[in-house]
Amino acid sequence: MTNLNKLSMDQVRNSLKKGEFSAVELAKSYIQAMEKNRDLNAFITETSEIALKQAEESDKRIKAGNAGLMEGMPIAIKDLFCTKGVRTTASSKILENFIPEYESTVTSNLFSQGAVMLGKVACDEFAMGSTTLTSFFGTVKSPWKDQKGEYTVPGGSSGGSSTAVSGFMAIGATGTDTGGSIRQPASFTGLVGAKPTYGRCSRWGTIAFASSLDQAGPMTRTVRDSAIMLEAMAGYDQKDSTSANRDVPCFENAIGKSVKGMRIGIPKEYRVDGLNEEISKEWDRIAQILKDAGAELVDISLATTKYAGPVYYIIAPAEASANLSRYDGVRFGFRADGPFDNLDDMYLKTRSQGFGDEVQRRILMGTYVLSSGFYDAYFTKAQKVRRLIAEDFKQAFEKVDAILTPSSPSSAYTIGKEPKDPLEMYLSDIFTIPASMAGLPAMNVPTNLDSNGLPLGMQLISKHFDENTMFSLASVIEEAVDFQLNPNGLKE
Amino acid sequence: MGVDTKTLDRICELSRIEIKEENKQDVISKLDNVIHWMDSLNEVDTSKVEPLVNVSSLFGSAPWREDKATGGNKVEQVLKNAPSQMEEHFLVPKVVE
Numbered sequence: 362m363t364n365l366n367k368l369s370m371d372q373v374r375n376s377l378k379k380g381e382f383s384a385v386e387l388a389k390s391y392i393q394a395m396e397k398n399r400d401l402n403a404f405i406t407e408t409s410e411i412a413l414k415q416a417e418e419s420d421k422r423i424k425a426g427n428a429g430l431m432e433g434m435p436i437a438i439k440d441l442f443c444t445k446g447v448r449t450t451a452s453s454k455i456l457e458n459f460i461p462e463y464e465s466t467v468t469s470n471l472f473s474q475g476a477v478m479l480g481k482v483a484c485d486e487f488a489m490g491s492t493t494l495t496s497f498f499g500t501v502k503s504p505w506k507d508q509k510g511e512y513t514v515p516g517g518s519s520g521g522s523s524t525a526v527s528g529f530m531a532i533g534a535t536g537t538d539t540g541g542s543i544r545q546p547a548s549f550t551g552l553v554g555a556k557p558t559y560g561r562c563s564r565w566g567t568i569a570f571a572s573s574l575d576q577a578g579p580m581t582r583t584v585r586d587s588a589i590m591l592e593a594m595a596g597y598d599q600k601d602s603t604s605a606n607r608d609v610p611c612f613e614n615a616i617g618k619s620v621k622g623m624r625i626g627i628p629k630e631y632r633v634d635g636l637n638e639e640i641s642k643e644w645d646r647i648a649q650i651l652k653d654a655g656a657e658l659v660d661i662s663l664a665t666t667k668y669a670g671p672v673y674y675i676i677a678p679a680e681a682s683a684n685l686s687r688y689d690g691v692r693f694g695f696r697a698d699g700p701f702d703n704l705d706d707m708y709l710k711t712r713s714q715g716f717g718d719e720v721q722r723r724i725l726m727g728t729y730v731l732s733s734g735f736y737d738a739y740f741t742k743a744q745k746v747r748r749l750i751a752e753d754f755k756q757a758f759e760k761v762d763a764i765l766t767p768s769s770p771s772s773a774y775t776i777g778k779e780p781k782d783p784l785e786m787y788l789s790d791i792f793t794i795p796a797s798m799a800g801l802p803a804m805n806v807p808t809n810l811d812s813n814g815l816p817l818g819m820q821l822i823s824k825h826f827d828e829n830t831m832f833s834l835a836s837v838i839e840e841a842v843d844f845q846l847n848p849n850g851l852k853e
Numbered sequence: 854m855g856v857d858t859k860t861l862d863r864i865c866e867l868s869r870i871e872i873k874e875e876n877k878q879d880v881i882s883k884l885d886n887v888i889h890w891m892d893s894l895n896e897v898d899t900s901k902v903e904p905l906v907n908v909s910s911l912f913g914s915a916p917w918r919e920d921k922a923t924g925g926n927k928v929e930q931v932l933k934n935a936p937s938q939m940e941e942h943f944l945v946p947k948v949v950e
Binding site: 705 | 871
């Protein structure tokens with residue numbers, strides 16, 4: 362691997378400006394890394410030709426002094442964002458050959474700021490999962506091996522994104538986060554992963570999973586890169602009715618700002634029974650770092666935390682079952698082979714053959730909680746408890762500026778040793794789900810390696826539209842921990 | 854509340870998803886586990902709580918926009934990804950006897 366791939370976005374920005382290398386040279390260097398690490402299976406579709414063409418255009422704009430925020434930055438796009446003329450699969454058989462006729466707002470924003478697309482990366486099918494093992498296009502391996510030398514999962518659902526960025530195959534990647542799908546894979550692979558406030562990034566053209574929760578965000582190697590990339594992705598969009606009509610601040614300005622006097626909430630409910638000791642200690646260590654930087658630690662209570670999981674697994678599948686009803690084999694996507702007895706038979710065979718097991722299970726769960734007789738007992742009940750969760754956060758934020766928790770109750774699973782029971786797997790999202798329920802911005806900051814040599818990360822949660830506070834805190838942590846992203850499973 | 858074969862058949866029908874007979878018990882036991890977990894919400898008193906329907910309402914409201922047509926006449930693009938089509942229509946199995 363050349364050193365070009367190790368540079369951060371601000372370093373690239375300066376070097377491109379000074380003419381130390383060109384955007385085309387940088388793109389070629391990343392394309393080489395992407396091709397060399399094909400065995401990790403991060404990319405579903407490589408778009409090297411597009412990358413080189415976009416990089417040429419970047420070089421022209423840099424020369425003309427018109428560089429955008431993401432000028433010449435080679436990135437990977439989660440295969441959930443529709444890209445015009447480029448296959449977009451959601452890692453599902455049902456969209457195996459889907460070629461969108463339009464560009465998602467997030468990718469469109471990134472390209473208009475000069476980003477270069479290396480390709481489309483895998484995720485759990487329809488972003489439903491925490492391992493990326495449910496992708497129709499095969500297992501994605503994290504570049505991190507455990508101590509026995511076995512590959513681990515890259516987390517999920519944005520596992521192709523986390524593999525590509527932590528494996529130096531892209532300088533950054535888009536992710537989407539419904540219940541933790543940016544933060545958990547970032548935590549598993551040693552990356553910075555930020556989920557902004559619900560509404561910050563337009564959902565238009567992003568394949569829908571659970572519309573009241575889905576939010577796009579950046580996955581990068583540094584906090585500053587995260588701020589730069591989020592600024593390029595965010596913005597009001599009339600085409601998404603939940604898009605927030607607010608100015609996007611310069612997130613980069615928050616980097617390196619003093620956190621003196623900030624109040625950091627430590628929620629006792631996150632210290633769950635049986636919490637991994639190493640993670641518990643790491644949480645204390647990072648809290649102390651913030652304290653040493655002048656922040657004040659405040660014990661808080663988020664009493665409804667333990668109900669966030671059940672609420673999420675009612676609301677998200679309910680919304681998914683409605684969103685995924687569009688896959689019927691009529692207008693786009695896969696259709697099963699006939700002959701069919703009738704139209705219904707075609708729907709049935711298409712959906713049963715086109716969706717994987719986990720997606721089918723979520724559709725069934727969602728249909729169950731929405732079906733007559735159960736709607737009030739489950740769906741309405743969950744919406745009510747969701748309000749209580751949001752109110753818990755609201756009260757906490759009257760006392761504190763941000764909240765610090767672990768991002769995940771464990772480090773990455775070794776492939777094949779992940780929980781096999783769906784419920785056990787769902788419990789792995791317990792730290793990331795609550796902030797999602799309330800639409801709050803939250804991010805993972807890599808902080809350390811555990812005794813198995815695998816990354817650990819901490820989560821920062823801040824108030825609605827106050828991403829800058831979490832970026833300031835994250836940059837203080839980043840500087841103090843000096844985490845080295847040096848995965849042991851990459852080809853030299 | 855739990856899931857039995859009859860309930861599974863009903864939600865499968867609503868979902869247009871077919872579960873093979875030999876897999877039904879496995880699907881039921883996995884769903885049942887999750888639904889049992891969901892039942893823990895009954896511990897929470899929500900008698901005076903309004904359901905949170907719109908997340909944007911937590912920080913203002915979703916903005917309004919003018920209701921105007923912004924495109925159309927894109928027959929070719931719309932049909933491009935269709936598994937089966939003919940003369941500007943999607944083709945499906947016969948629906949009228």
